[in-house]
Amino acid sequence: MSIRIIIPAILLLLLALVPFGAQTLQVxxxxxxxxxxxxxxxxxxxxxxxxxxxxxxxxxxxxYGGAFTLMLMPGADLIVVFLLGVxxxxxxxxxxxxxxxxxxxxxxxxxxxxFSMIFWSILEKFYHYTGGADGMRLPRPTVFWIEMERGAxxxxxxxxxxxxxxxxxxxxxxxxxxxxxxxxxxxKTNETRLQYLGMSPxxxxxxxxxxxxxxxxxxxxxxxxxxxxxxxxxxxxxRSGEMVFIAVLGGAGxxxxxxxxxxxxxxxxxxxxAFAGDVWQLVLGSFLLIIILFAPGGxxxxxxxxxxxxxxxxxxxx
Amino acid sequence: MNLTLFLLALFDGxxxxxxxxxxxxxxxLIFGVMRILNVAHGSLYAMGAYLTASLTTFVLAAGLxxxxxxxxxxxxxxxxxxxxGGPLEWLLLRRIYHKPEVLQLLVTFAIFMILEDVxxxxxxxxxxxxxxxxxxxxxxxxxSVNYTVYQLILLPIVxxxxxxxxxxxxxxxVAGKLILATTEDxxxxxxxxxxxxxxxxxxxxxxxxxxxxxxxxxSPTTSxxxxxxxxxxxxxFAVVATAGLGQIEGAALTALMIGLGRSFAVYVWPExxxxxxxxxxxxxxxxxPEGLFGSPSARKI
Numbered sequence: 001m002s003i004r005i006i007i008p009a010i011l012l013l014l015l016a017l018v019p020f021g022a023q024t025l026q027v028x029x030x031x032x033x034x035x036x037x038x039x040x041x042x043x044x045x046x047x048x049x050x051x052x053x054x055x056x057x058x059x060x061x062x063x064y065g066g067a068f069t070l071m072l073m074p075g076a077d078l079i080v081v082f083l084l085g086v087x088x089x090x091x092x093x094x095x096x097x098x099x100x101x102x103x104x105x106x107x108x109x110x111x112x113x114x115f116s117m118i119f120w121s122i123l124e125k126f127y128h129y130t131g132g133a134d135g136m137r138l139p140r141p142t143v144f145w146i147e148m149e150r151g152a153x154x155x156x157x158x159x160x161x162x163x164x165x166x167x168x169x170x171x172x173x174x175x176x177x178x179x180x181x182x183x184x185x186x187x188k189t190n191e192t193r194l195q196y197l198g199m200s201p202x203x204x205x206x207x208x209x210x211x212x213x214x215x216x217x218x219x220x221x222x223x224x225x226x227x228x229x230x231x232x233x234x235x236x237x238x239r240s241g242e243m244v245f246i247a248v249l250g251g252a253g254x255x256x257x258x259x260x261x262x263x264x265x266x267x268x269x270x271x272x273x274a275f276a277g278d279v280w281q282l283v284l285g286s287f288l289l290i291i292i293l294f295a296p297g298g299x300x301x302x303x304x305x306x307x308x309x310x311x312x313x314x315x316x317x318x
Numbered sequence: 319m320n321l322t323l324f325l326l327a328l329f330d331g332x333x334x335x336x337x338x339x340x341x342x343x344x345x346x347l348i349f350g351v352m353r354i355l356n357v358a359h360g361s362l363y364a365m366g367a368y369l370t371a372s373l374t375t376f377v378l379a380a381g382l383x384x385x386x387x388x389x390x391x392x393x394x395x396x397x398x399x400x401x402x403g404g405p406l407e408w409l410l411l412r413r414i415y416h417k418p419e420v421l422q423l424l425v426t427f428a429i430f431m432i433l434e435d436v437x438x439x440x441x442x443x444x445x446x447x448x449x450x451x452x453x454x455x456x457x458x459x460x461x462s463v464n465y466t467v468y469q470l471i472l473l474p475i476v477x478x479x480x481x482x483x484x485x486x487x488x489x490x491x492v493a494g495k496l497i498l499a500t501t502e503d504x505x506x507x508x509x510x511x512x513x514x515x516x517x518x519x520x521x522x523x524x525x526x527x528x529x530x531x532x533x534x535x536x537s538p539t540t541s542x543x544x545x546x547x548x549x550x551x552x553x554x555f556a557v558v559a560t561a562g563l564g565q566i567e568g569a570a571l572t573a574l575m576i577g578l579g580r581s582f583a584v585y586v587w588p589e590x591x592x593x594x595x596x597x598x599x600x601x602x603x604x605x606x607p608e609g610l611f612g613s614p615s616a617r618k619i
Contacts, residue, residue, distance in 0.1 A: 099603075281434050296421075
C-alpha cells in the first residue's frame, strides 16, 4: 500500500480515537467536521469553476429549519430534526438554483451573496418569528427516542459528524467521478462542448448546486445541534467567506482537502483568537491572497507534491 | 398615503439613489474596462466615509469654519483613489488579469476581508457621526415637507454632474477615448501603442475614487459603523447587475428605480426595506438575464 493512502488512514484512525485520548478537542473537532461538510459543498461547486459567496444561506436554512422543527414539535427526535433541516436546505437549493444556475462566475457568486444577504436581513427583521439577532435555541433532542446526557450526546454527535463527513466525502468524490459529475466538471473546462453533446448546462449545474446545498445544509444542522443555538450570523457573508477560504486553503476542488482544511482552520482559530481576534478577517484575507498567488493547489496540492517527491526518491534509491 | 409621506418617500429615494449611483458607477466603470468585479469596492466606500468623518472632525477641532467639510470630502475621495486604489491595482490586480475568473473574484474578496478589518482597527466599532456639512446647508421647504438641502439638492446635482462628466470624459477627451479603446479590444489597443497597463491603473484609481466619494458624501447623512461596506457592495452590485454590467447611463436609471423602491417600502412596509432592491434585481434578471441595458454577449467557440 502506498504511503499516499496510509497517512490519511492513520489520520482518520487518530480522529476516531480523539474522544478517548484528547477529550478537550472533541467538541472543537465536531464543529470542524460540521464546517468541513459544509465546505465540501463549496468544493464541489469549485470543480465546475464556480464560486458562491452566499452558501452560508443553506448552512443557516438547515439550522433554522431544525430550530423551527424543535419549536413546533417539542420533543422531536434527532433524526426528524436532522432530516427536516437538510430537506429545507435542499428545497431552497432547488428554488434558488433554478434562478442562479442560469449564471456563471461574477453573477453566480454575487447572486448567491444577494440571496444570503436577503435571508440574513429576514432573520434580523422578522424577529417575532426568528428571535432577531439573538437567534433561536435548539434544545437537545432525543437520539433514537432515547434521552441522553450532555456528555453522551456530544460523544454521539462527534461520531455522527465523523461518519457523515466520511460518508458524504466518499459520496461526493464518487459523484464527481460519475457521468453526472463528469458533465458537471465539463462546465469548467468547456461548456460549449457540453451543449454540443446535447446537454443543458443549466440542468447539469443544477445537479451540483443541489448537492452543494445539501452538503452545506448538513453542516449547518450539525453545527446548530451541537451548539444548541442558531443566530443570523450563520447566514452572514463572513460565514460564506470563511467557507470559501477553507475550500481554497484545503485545495480548490479536493474533497478530503476540505475536511483537513476545516480541521486546521478551526484549531488555529481557537488558539489564535486570543491574540488575533480583532484582525481575524485580515489574517484570513492575507492567507487567501498568499495561497491564490503562490500555492494555488492549497493543502491538497502541497500534500500531493510532497508525496510525489517521496515516491520519486524511493524510485531513485532502488 | 398622503402627500407629505409621498414627498418624503420621494425625496428619500432620490437622495439615496444619488449616493448609490456614485458608488455603483465606479464599480461598473472598473468592470467595463478591466472585466473584474471589485468586491472590495464596498470597503473603499466605507473607508471614504470614515476618512471624511475623521478629517472633518479634525478640521473643525482646529477652529476652521464648517464650510471646510466639503474640501475634506474631496480630499478623502482622492486619497482613497490614489493611496488605496493605486497600489491595489499596481501590486495585486495586475498579477491576476490572465488568471481564471474565479481567482479574480477570490482576490478582490480577500482584499475586501482585509480592508474590513483595517477599518475596525483604525476607527473601532463604535458608530461615528459627523454631520457638519448637512447642518451647514440647512433645510428647504417643499410644499409641506422640510428636507435637508444637502440631500435633496446637492447629492442629486453631484450625481448628475458625475453622469454627464463621465460621458464627456469618456467620449470627448483623449484619456477617455484611450479607456474606451482598451475596453473595446485590449490587444488591438496595445498594437496601436496604447499603454493598457496605464489605462487600467487610471481606471481603477478613478473607480476607487468614486467609491470613496460616495462614502464621503454619505458620511454626513448617516452614522458610520462596521458593515456598511458589505451592505453597499451588495446593493451597488444589484444596481449594476440590473442595469447590465458596464452600463453607466443604465446604472443611473436603475439606481433611481432601486432607491425609490426602497424608500417607498420604508413607508409602506418597513420590514421589506432591505428586500426591495433585490426583488427588483431578481425580477429584472428573470426577464432579461443580461440586465436592462446590457446586450447579450456573442459566444466564442
